Amino acid sequence: MEVKARAPGKIILAGEHAVVHGSTAVAASIGLYTYVSLQVSPSNENDDRLILQLKDTSLEFSWPIGRIKDALSSLGGPFPSTPMSCSSETFNLILAMIEEQNIPEAKTSLASGVSAFLWLYTSILGFKPATVVVTSDLPLGAGLGSSAALCVAFSAALLACSDTVNMDMKQEGWLVFGESELELLNKWAFEGEKIIHGKPSGIDNTVSTYGNMIKFRSGNLTRIKSSMPLKMLITNTKVGRNTKALVAGVSERTLRHSDAMSFVFDAVDSISKELANVIQTPAPDDQSIIAKEEKLEELMEMNQGLLQCMGVSHASIETVLRTTLKYKLVSKLTGAGGGGCVLTLLPTLLSGTIVDKVIAELESCGFQCLIAGIGGNGAEICFSASS
Numbered sequence: 001m002e003v004k005a006r007a008p009g010k011i012i013l014a015g016e017h018a019v020v021h022g023s024t025a026v027a028a029s030i031g032l033y034t035y036v037s038l039q040v041s042p043s044n045e046n047d048d049r050l051i052l053q054l055k056d057t058s059l060e061f062s063w064p065i066g067r068i069k070d071a072l073s074s075l076g077g078p079f080p081s082t083p084m085s086c087s088s089e090t091f092n093l094i095l096a097m098i099e100e101q102n103i104p105e106a107k108t109s110l111a112s113g114v115s116a117f118l119w120l121y122t123s124i125l126g127f128k129p130a131t132v133v134v135t136s137d138l139p140l141g142a143g144l145g146s147s148a149a150l151c152v153a154f155s156a157a158l159l160a161c162s163d164t165v166n167m168d169m170k171q172e173g174w175l176v177f178g179e180s181e182l183e184l185l186n187k188w189a190f191e192g193e194k195i196i197h198g199k200p201s202g203i204d205n206t207v208s209t210y211g212n213m214i215k216f217r218s219g220n221l222t223r224i225k226s227s228m229p230l231k232m233l234i235t236n237t238k239v240g241r242n243t244k245a246l247v248a249g250v251s252e253r254t255l256r257h258s259d260a261m262s263f264v265f266d267a268v269d270s271i272s273k274e275l276a277n278v279i280q281t282p283a284p285d286d287q288s289i290i291a292k293e294e295k296l297e298e299l300m301e302m303n304q305g306l307l308q309c310m311g312v313s314h315a316s317i318e319t320v321l322r323t324t325l326k327y328k329l330v331s332k333l334t335g336a337g338g339g340g341c342v343l344t345l346l347p348t349l350l351s352g353t354i355v356d357k358v359i360a361e362l363e364s365c366g367f368q369c370l371i372a373g374i375g376g377n378g379a380e381i382c383f384s385a386s387s
């Protein structure tokens, strides 16, 4: 039996970074997914292995189950129904198992995702031999929540194979978890995100788990429903960055200038709340949609200014802002910044010709543009008889 899981990426419309410090943020899932396929192997005592294939980066890891047991069986796993944090001692044991696999120098940033995998796997499924394959539509490390989608998809596939979650394996097509399973899945994914991000707020794994659009503050989500069409151009600057380092940078700035930064975080909190209200307020006609779009643009512009203030913008992001402004379009970074992706609001009445022109100009700078559906499904799983 093979179980497949998929989990979406996300955009943050307002509030990234400040949300780590207790402010409100607003995020939506996008129609780009990370897929995990999990096939538990029949036991063959002499050669039981756990194999992880990361297709997007052409990497394969393979550990004898005995090696994993030597390192981690004293923890007493599996404990699928009680999400737990990976201690620093356990993290070091996991890192040693990854280092033995000789990741090429250029790909060492992937070790954090592999560590999250080993923690989630052994905690949820224990020491069963299996093959796990990962593929993704998302650019990695570009602000669209690839780390969260990875952790959510791992957790979904693992929980679906565990004894804790009862799913009807005969059902066909993509299946959605029940509310309590979603909560469990989200908690496990958060533990994975902690290994990758250091100090995540939990917004990325939460929106990837539940899908649609959410308002998020201090670990609590409120589902929100947009009353207007929302179309965003996503521009990937292709400048690599690392969320963990950017989040740590904002925390350091906060330690140096705590009073000033607390005003910045308060301002972001107000912006996110107002943005959520604008999105949800009914818009009975074209005129009111235009008025709402103008408000959103102003709020995005204000949020971008405050992100600059936090030190997470980048020359490539500023180039996107300047380029889109030539067409009277407003943009802000999304996710952790420092490069990565930028959102541009595409008003409903904007002509296709202008969209084509702005995309052509952005792409001539070496950036990559995409338009993704906003607010689709969250985590889903699918069972299939293995070939």
Ligand SMILES: Nc1ncnc2c1ncn2[C@@H]1O[C@H](COP(=O)(O)OP(=O)(O)OP(=O)(O)O)[C@@H](O)[C@H]1O
Residues within 6 Å of the ligand: 034, 054, 055, 056, 057, 109, 110, 111, 112, 113, 114, 134, 135, 136, 139, 140, 141, 142, 143, 144, 145, 146, 147, 148, 150, 196, 197, 204, 241, 242, 243, 244, 334, 335, 336, 337
């Ligand atoms: N499909 C994948 N295959 C392998 N590793 C992945 C995959 N997706 C995510 N990762 C892991 O997540 C890391 C990127 O996470 P990071 O948090 O820095 O960026 P992001 O999640 O894409 O952006 P943001 O956190 O700003 O939304 C990669 O370095 C890798 O360890």
Ligand SMILES: C[C@@](O)(CCO)CC(=O)[O-]
Residues within 6 Å of the ligand: 012, 015, 016, 017, 018, 019, 020, 143, 145, 197, 199, 200, 201, 202, 203, 204, 243, 247, 334, 335, 336
């Ligand atoms: C930068 C950040 O706010 C969002 C990353 O998508 C980090 C987090 O909330 O965990």
Ligand SMILES: [Mg+2]
Residues within 6 Å of the ligand: 145, 146, 147, 148, 197, 204, 243
């Ligand atoms: Mg991330």
